[in-house]
Amino acid sequence: METEKPARRRDTDDRRREGIASPVEGFNARAKNAVADAQLHDSIELFTNKSVAGRNAVLNALPEAPELRELAYHIKQETMANLDRYLGQMADAVEARGGNVFFAEDGEDVVRYIGDLARRRGAKVLAKSKSMATEEIELNRRLEEDYADLDLEIVETDLGEWIAQLAGDTPSHIVGPILHMNRRRITEVLSETAGEKLPPDVEALGSFARERLREKFLAADIGITGANFGVAETGTIATVTNEGNGRLVTSVPPVHVVVMGIEKLVPRFADLSVFVRLLARSGTGQKLTVYTNFVTGPRGPGEIDGAEEFHLILMDNGRSELLGTEFEEALYCIRCGACLNVCPVYRQTGGHAYGSTYSGPIGAVITPLLKGGKEAKDLPHPSSLCGACWEACPVGIPLHDLLLKLRNRQVDEGLAGKAQEIAFKGFEKGMSSPTLYNIGSKAARLAQKPAQKDGSIRPMPGPLGAWTNTRDLPPLAPKSFRELWKEGI
C-alpha cells in the first residue's frame, strides 16, 4: 500500500548523526580483515622492509640530503604561492612547442577530453603508463562506460598495474601497486591471461608480460602517461620509471596525452636536480630510476621520435582549494611512497584498508581534502601520530600535524559525534579543576575493583573493552602520587 508511511530506517548515517557509531568504522572494518591476513602481512613486510632499508642506505650516503629536503620544501612552497603564474607559463611553453593544453576542473573534464580525442582519432587501443592521477579519477572505468560505443581497449603497461588490471584489482601502494600479491597469486593471474600454466619464476613471467605488452605498444593509438614533474619554464614533462614502458608509451603511439595534477609543477628545469635526486632514493632506494624521461611537446621537425600530437591535461580535481590554507603543504607531495613504507599502520593493514586510491599517511591526508565534505571521514584517524611519515617525507610535509588539523576540522564541522563531544567537554572540565580531578581518580579506583583479577583488569564492557579485550590494563595504584606526596615521600 503506497499510502502507508514507511518506518524511519535507522541506517548508518542516522546512527552517525547521533554519535553512536564511531566515524572510524569504515577503516576499522577493512583493517580487521587485513590484520588477520598473514599472507598479506608477509607481503607488506617484505616490500616495506626492503624499501626502507634501501632508502636509508642511499640517503645516508648523500650528505646533502637534509639540505635537499629543505630546498625541496621551499621550492614547493614558492611554487604554490605563484601557482597560477607557473601554470600559465607551463601552458605557454607547451603551446609554443606545438602541444595542446587543457585545464580540467575535475575527473569528468579529463574523461570527456580523452574520450572526445579518442573519438576524433578513431582510436581503439589506449596504452597507459603508471599514473596515480588517472587512478584517482578512475579514468579507465569511466572511459569504458561513458564511451562504450568506441569499444576502447585500455591497457596498463606498468607491470604491476597491468597485473592489477588483469585481476580486476586496484593498486595498494603508490609505488608498488601489487605489493599485496605474492608470487603465487601473480603466476595465477598471468597464467589465466596466457591461457596456459606459466612457471612461477620471474624470468618466465616477465618475458610473457613483455611479449604481450609489446603488441599493445605497437597497436596503441594513444599513449597516456602521468607526470612526476612538469617544468614551467620549458614545458617539459618528466617521468621516472624502471621498466621502460613509459618511454614506449610516449614515443610509439602517434598521440601522447599527459594527465598531470596541477601541484606537480616545478618552476625551473634546474629544480629537477633537487627533486629527481630525492624521488628515487626515497621511493625505491635507488639513486636514480632506470629511466628518467623528459618530453617537451610533440615530435619536432627533424626529430626521430616522439608523438605527432601532444596533449597536456592540467588537472585540478580539488587541489586549488587547498592553496593558501593550512592544508597547502599536502600539495607538496611527490608521490614517492616513503611515508607508506615507514608507517606502522600501513605496515599492518596495507593500502586497501584505506578504501581510497591514495593510502598510507599521505592518502589519509589528501583523500578527505580532495574529496571534500564528509567523504572519507574515517581516514584522518588510522594513525598513532608517531610522525615517522613526516620524518621520511623527502619534501618535509608534516603529515601527522595535518592529520591533527583534519581531526580538528571534523570536530568543528560536528563530524566527531555527540559521544566524543560530551566526553571531551567533560575531560576539559575535569582536567581544569584539581578537585574534580581528585574525585575522578578516586572514583576510577573504586570503579575498577569489580573488574580486577590477578592484579590486572580483566575484559570489561563498554569503551574500555576495546582495550581490555586484547590487552591487560594495570590497575591504578592503591594510592595516587598526589596522596603519597601529601603524606611526604
Place this chain on the structure above:
Amino acid sequence: MSVVRVLRRLGVEVVYPRGQTCCGQPAFNSGFFDEARGVARHFMDVFEGGNYDHIVSPSGSCTTMVSHYYPFIFDENPDGRARSEDLAPRVREFSDFVVNVLGVNDLGARLGGKAVFHTGCHQRRELGVLEEPRELLRNVEGLDLLDWRNEELCCGFGGTFSVKMPDVSVAMADEKIKALDESGADTLVSCDSSCLMHLKGRLDRTGHQTRVLHLAQVLDGNGG
C-alpha cells in the same frame, strides 16, 4: 616516585604543584583543540605560578604536548602563544633533564639482565632525545643494553588510537613484541609510561614474563 628519588639524589629541589592535572593531549589528539586549550590554560596557570626553573616530566609525550603542541594549538591566539612559548624551553623530559641539564650520565644504579629500550615517538621525532636514555642505561651495572629490529617503529598506543582502532593498535604491539622476543631481552625500558602500559598490557595478555620498567625505576636501583 623513582623520578623524585633520583632527582633528589642529584640535589634537585623537587616541588609537586598540587593543582596539576593533565597536559590535555587526549583531547588534542582527537581533534578537540578548544578543549585541549582549556586544559593547557590550566596547566600554564599552575606551572607559571611557582616560577620554577625547570618542569620535568617522566614522559616524552607529555613533554612534547607542552613544548611543541601548546604553541601549535595557540597559533592564532597571541596571548596563549606567548605564554606557551615562554614555558616550552623549561619543560624537559626526565632523561634529557638528567643528562643535559644536570650533566649526569651515571647514577651508579645496578640491575641484572638484558634490556631493550623503546623510544617513544614524540621523544624520538619531536624532542630528538635519543642517546640520553641509552647512555644512562649503558652505565647501569649488570645491565646489557641490546639492539632490536625496527626499533624506530611505534608501539601502537597512540592515545585514543589504541581504543579507536584496537585491531591495528594490537597488531603494532605484536610486531614490537616479536622483535623483543627475537632480541633475547628480558627487560623492556622506556621513558614513556603510556607506551609501557600498552606493551605490558599486551605482553601480559600473551603470557610473556618480560620485566617492564620506566627508565627512572631502573636508575632508582629499584628494578628488582
